[in-house]
Amino acid sequence: xPRLLIVExxxxxxRALVINLKARSYEVEAVGTGTAALRAAAADAPDLVIVDxxxxxxxxxxxxxxxxxxxxxxxxVLSARDSQAQKVRALDAGADDYVTKPFGMDELVARVRAxxxxxxxxxxxxxxxxxxxxxxxDLAAKRATKDGAEVRLTPTEWHLVEALLRRPGALVSGAxxxxxxxxPGYEKETxxxxxxxxxxxxxxxxAPGTPRHFITEPGVGYRFEP
Numbered sequence: 772x773p774r775l776l777i778v779e780x781x782x783x784x785x786r787a788l789v790i791n792l793k794a795r796s797y798e799v800e801a802v803g804t805g806t807a808a809l810r811a812a813a814a815d816a817p818d819l820v821i822v823d824x825x826x827x828x829x830x831x832x833x834x835x836x837x838x839x840x841x842x843x844x845x846x847x848v849l850s851a852r853d854s855q856a857q858k859v860r861a862l863d864a865g866a867d868d869y870v871t872k873p874f875g876m877d878e879l880v881a882r883v884r885a886x887x888x889x890x891x892x893x894x895x896x897x898x899x900x901x902x903x904x905x906x907x908x909d910l911a912a913k914r915a916t917k918d919g920a921e922v923r924l925t926p927t928e929w930h931l932v933e934a935l936l937r938r939p940g941a942l943v944s945g946a947x948x949x950x951x952x953x954x955p956g957y958e959k960e961t962x963x964x965x966x967x968x969x970x971x972x973x974x975x976x977x978a979p980g981t982p983r984h985f986i987t988e989p990g991v992g993y994r995f996e997p
Contacts, residue, residue, distance in 0.1 A: 772797065776812055778804075800815075808820070848868070849872065850869070858991050922974050945958075
């Protein structure tokens with residue numbers, strides 16, 4: 772039974788989350804402050820954390836950064852803050868997904884299931900050979916194949932692929948990708964990402980117009996779905 776840690780300062784919503792998630796066979800611990808969340812996670816490591824950003828003691832982004840100092844546990848942000856800047860800030864701190872309030876419980880539970888599933892396959896997806904229904908990537912040999920034929924990727928395309936494959940299923944901000952691949956000072960060159968991901972999709976996706984593996988979250992970032 773997966774164990775979830777809920778970090779939410781609004782008592783009514785915290786109770787609703789506990790009731791609904793327990794009804795779906797999750798073990799749930801709920802706290803109302805960031806300090807209590809970090810203490811609880813250290814005492815008994817959860818399988819997934821759901822965290823609000825507007826906490827009374829420390830900001831939720833600080834909670835995420837604190838967790839990331841020692842843990843790779845999946846983190847889903849649940850927040851009323853809906854600006855792109857807030858989303859990017861949380862993702863850069865290490866969040867895996869972002870759900871905006873108000874939200875549907877079924878959607879949240881689906882995202883919890885997906886995050887736990889990605890966590891289960893993390894080691895496999897991040898290994899030296901990644902195989903999807905559309906293509907195979909050998910990261911060690913820098914070799915890509917599709918339908919039995921070799922596909923040539925440029926060094927920059929490989930860098931982008933590797934940056935996403937290290938975090939399978941996680942949403943990575945555009946600024947983070949630009950900084951990793953092109954270096955500091957390029958965080959605003961979002962046109963680079965549009966051009967290179969279009970090229971990657973043409974080379975690797977079965978339907979580049981409706982990609983299955985290299986997914987764009989408009990205005991926020993990109994994710995690789997194995």
